Amino acid sequence: MKIRVMIAVTAAKLAGYICKKMGRQGVTWAGKIALGICPDILEQLSSQVRKGIFATCGTNGKTTTNNMLCAALEAEGQKVICNHTGSNMLNGVVAAFVLAAKWNGKIDADYACIESDEASTRHIFPRIKPDYMLLTNLFRDQLDRYGEIDITMKILEEMMQKIPDMKIIVNGDDALSAYLAMDAGNPYVTYGISKPVIQSAANEIREGRFCKRCGEKLEYGFYHYSQLGDYHCPKCGFARPELNFDAEDVKVGDQLSFRVEDKHIVANYKGFYNVYNILAAYAAVRTAGFAGDHFQDMLQKFNPENGRMEQFRIMGTGVTLNLAKNPAGFNQNISAVMQDKSPKDIIIAINDNAQDGTDISWLWDVDFDLLGEESIRSITVSGIRCQDMRLRLKYVDIPSILEGDVEKAIRDRVKDGVGNLYVLVNYTALFSTRNILKKLEGEKS
Numbered sequence: 089m090k091i092r093v094m095i096a097v098t099a100a101k102l103a104g105y106i107c108k109k110m111g112r113q114g115v116t117w118a119g120k121i122a123l124g125i126c127p128d129i130l131e132q133l134s135s136q137v138r139k140g141i142f143a144t145c146g147t148n149g150k151t152t153t154n155n156m157l158c159a160a161l162e163a164e165g166q167k168v169i170c171n172h173t174g175s176n177m178l179n180g181v182v183a184a185f186v187l188a189a190k191w192n193g194k195i196d197a198d199y200a201c202i203e204s205d206e207a208s209t210r211h212i213f214p215r216i217k218p219d220y221m222l223l224t225n226l227f228r229d230q231l232d233r234y235g236e237i238d239i240t241m242k243i244l245e246e247m248m249q250k251i252p253d254m255k256i257i258v259n260g261d262d263a264l265s266a267y268l269a270m271d272a273g274n275p276y277v278t279y280g281i282s283k284p285v286i287q288s289a290a291n292e293i294r295e296g297r298f299c300k301r302c303g304e305k306l307e308y309g310f311y312h313y314s315q316l317g318d319y320h321c322p323k324c325g326f327a328r329p330e331l332n333f334d335a336e337d338v339k340v341g342d343q344l345s346f347r348v349e350d351k352h353i354v355a356n357y358k359g360f361y362n363v364y365n366i367l368a369a370y371a372a373v374r375t376a377g378f379a380g381d382h383f384q385d386m387l388q389k390f391n392p393e394n395g396r397m398e399q400f401r402i403m404g405t406g407v408t409l410n411l412a413k414n415p416a417g418f419n420q421n422i423s424a425v426m427q428d429k430s431p432k433d434i435i436i437a438i439n440d441n442a443q444d445g446t447d448i449s450w451l452w453d454v455d456f457d458l459l460g461e462e463s464i465r466s467i468t469v470s471g472i473r474c475q476d477m478r479l480r481l482k483y484v485d486i487p488s489i490l491e492g493d494v495e496k497a498i499r500d501r502v503k504d505g506v507g508n509l510y511v512l513v514n515y516t517a518l519f520s521t522r523n524i525l526k527k528l529e530g531e532k533s
């Protein structure tokens with residue numbers, strides 16, 4: 089073992105320990121320090137993983153899917169390294185390995201589950217050479233940071249071709265993701281939902297309306313949501329591939345249930361999109377060669393954490409925190425909230441920091457008119473761009489309370505609300521809001 093690796097691991101661990109209080113910022117700092125001392129630290133550490141490395145990519149559902157896959161592999165008795173916090177750029181991935189390493193630079197892991205930001209795959213993939221890539225979906229996201237979806241697709245295809253043995257586990261219901269997997273030439277398996285389940289809003293924004301292979305407009309048998317559904321090209325024959333892992337008898341309500349292969353899967357989550365997250369993790373575990381007999385047990389105990397439908401209890405009020413960072417995610421969030429028929433208050437916090445994308449015009453692509461229903465007793469708009477959010481709601485005749493300070497907004501609704509509060513936030517609002525909720529949860533009434 090190179091002495092440099094040991095020094096890098098030691099320094100990063102100390103740094104990580106010192107700035108643990110800084111949360112995920114601290115984590116990425118540890119990665120940066122390790123890379124500074126030993127530029128090939130990631131190669132050195134990841135090459136010690138014994139059985140396989142999964143990389144999870146895609147616009148929505150990465151963190152939930154990746155963490156669930158980690159839990160599923162652990163339920164099979166495997167030792168797993170995972171960037172749980174969703175720090176998915178190079179420094180965050182390095183930190184996950186460094187913090188899991190022993191002081192002597194040794195890694196003791198059967199698998200690694202690594203969530204990777206799509207643009208960062210160029211820096212991460214050549215170093216860790218994943219055995220499997222999980223591709224959840226491709227939606228429009230944070231436009232001014234990434235450019236168009238086409239650029240993202242180009243980067244991902246480049247990575248697939250650079251690592252030709254990497255097996256792609258892909259959402260077959262997404263024409264964009266499935267096209268990539270089919271076009272790249274890598275081996276692939278698909279998951280999806282072959283039959284229609286829910287009514288997709290007719291005015292929903294859809295990406296990838298045109299065939300990536302020939303440019304013709306795609307025809308759809310049905311949509312699940314956004315552009316996910318049963319598609320085919322009338323001109324060149326490109327079509328939804330056969331689904332290797334098909335969720336059947338899908339039921340959506342206070343909990344989700346479906347059947348895949350011979351297994352009955354039940355999860356205490358709301359939100360149809362979680363069927364895809366669960367299915368993706370299941371497909372990955374099966375593709376790695378496990379029978380998946382412990383999958384349902386794992387799911388019962390699995391806590392999504394990190395602000396993905398995360399539950400808090402503050403002075404008698406049940407609070408659900410959820411990240412919503414783009415139109416597809418936000419629409420799915422809204423439909424998940426609306427599956428809860430009981431009275432509720434909603435807080436929507438929107439920031440426009442660099443990581444959110446400073447252009448928040450995407451708010452106009454979200455179906456906020458659905459929030460006009462009577463079970464919603466109040467909507468509070470908060471965050472840096474609360475005024476824009478207020479205007480967006482006003483446009484569909486929905487009144488809102490303006491409170492730029494997120495903590496005050498939460499305190500007010502806990503005090504005078506109906507006891508059932510949903511907090512929907514975009515990316516940079518997530519971390520601070522989560523800290524506020526944790527703090528309030530710890531306070532005595």
Ligand SMILES: [Zn+2]
Nearest residue numbers: 299302321324
């Ligand atoms: Zn075509």
